[in-house]
Ligand code: DX5
């Protein structure tokens with residue numbers, strides 16, 4: 001029997017204390033996070049505003065693992081280089097954020113970064129078919145982007161399953177983002193997800209001063225996810 005595939009947990013700092021990002025990133029890293037997911041919003045592509053490349057650059061030294069930058073901004077192309085320079089490891093864009101998404105993905109690869117494409121709940125798999133060979137990560141949004149703490153959209157589980165079949169043997173990670181909890185993680189992992197973004201479910205009950213709750217939450221999500229693989 002082969003070993004189960006690794007499951008990566010990526011806390012979203014959208015649910016962290018915005019006045020204490022450095023300590024929050026160190027805390028989730030110490031408590032078992034694999035990646036840190038950084039949600040960049042422009043108040044235009046999505047109805048909320050967060051932060052830009054300067055904040056990402058300031059966070060970088062506090063993130064031990066992969067810095068996973070989710071760009072919910074349009075147009076996105078002019079910001080790829082600034083976010084690459086800020087130290088992102090993965091840059092994820094939305095197909096709606098630029099009319100020439102193939103070029104955006106080429107640019108990310110040229111900048112030496114892993115390229116991600118995020119699919120909104122209303123966006124079909126046809127958005128990835130023509131660019132599969134330019135992708136390292138496909139992010140299936142299980143909420144409409146813009147806010148943390150929303151309810152998981154169950155219809156997206158089937159999209160994850162179809163995506164897993166479409167990817168075949170390509171080395172592309174499937175990430176899921178939005179409403180991931182101990183209850184929903186097994187559903188997406190059974191369907192084929194590799195990377196679980198979780199904001200509220202990781203940061204609930206703790207703080208950078210009391211990070212044990214983060215460790216407990218990360219371990220609980222990971223255990224529920226791995227149980228779906230056996
Ligand atoms: C939504 C963001 C998600 C979200 C995850 O626009 O992309 O990363 O913050 O937060 P939870 O886990 O609270 O749904």
Ligand code: ZN
Pocket residue numbers: 012037038039070177197
């Ligand atoms: Zn996100």
